Amino acid sequence: MPLNLAAPAHHELLIKKSRFIACVEPCAGREAALARVAELRAQHVGAAHVCWALLAGGQSAANDDGEPGGTAGRPMLEVLRHQDLEGVLATVVRYFGGVKLGAGGLVRAYTDAVAQALLGAEKVPQLRLSRLRCTLPYALEGLVRRELELHGAQLLAVQHGTLVEMSLALPEQAAGALLARLNEAGQGRIGWLRPDA
Structure with a gap:
């Protein structure tokens, strides 16, 4: 490394x-x-x-x-x-x-x-960072913010529209665990977008 x-x-x-x-x-x-x-x-x-x-x-x-x-x-x-x-x-x-x-x-x-x-x-x-973007219902925003903090993710941007859209960055090695946890906790209501889209 x-x-x-x-x-x-x-x-x-x-x-x-x-x-x-x-x-x-x-x-x-x-x-x-x-x-x-x-x-x-x-x-x-x-x-x-x-x-x-x-x-x-x-x-x-x-x-x-x-x-x-x-x-x-x-x-x-x-x-x-x-x-x-x-x-x-x-x-x-x-x-x-x-x-x-x-x-x-x-x-x-x-x-x-x-x-x-x-x-x-x-x-x-030197930590390599993964950048992620997702959309989620307002009801899940608090849960997602807590999980981001627990996994050492940095919230880069938040937009509130019909859904909440979040952009975040976290160490590459922690990304898989965060994705798995959010997919489970969100029960399919969190949508993942391409980071550069």
Whole structure:
């Protein structure tokens, strides 16, 4: 099961007078990652490089930010992959200390900075959510709301018309039990709709 991070974690390395400031944090996608990198550039105006790697499904990316190709972003991304993370951004801000580290030294420095930050990070299972939509008579609304709460479902929207229409989300592994319970309790009076309809 893929893991995410409960909160950002940081680590700083000093290698041959170069300072590597690493941060690993939850991140939903490329747009959020680019905004975070821009924020770091503004905070660290004197930094030589702000390298980053994002592991977020189809939006995964790596950026060396001027370091020799393949010495920063890609190795950072491999650290995230190796730890089975998803929806995580790793950034390393480098202040150049005047001593060149060579390609191997750079790979080790960026890899170690991210790996050390991850050692201090709290990893949590990434829950996959199921989205459901249903219609029901007004008389069952109270019962359904109680069952949603008991099963850890989040009520996303409610519309009152001829029938009550509810949209909800809950962890994938709890969806089957909730459906079975509501079908039994509703005695066939709860209608299930496609979530995207």
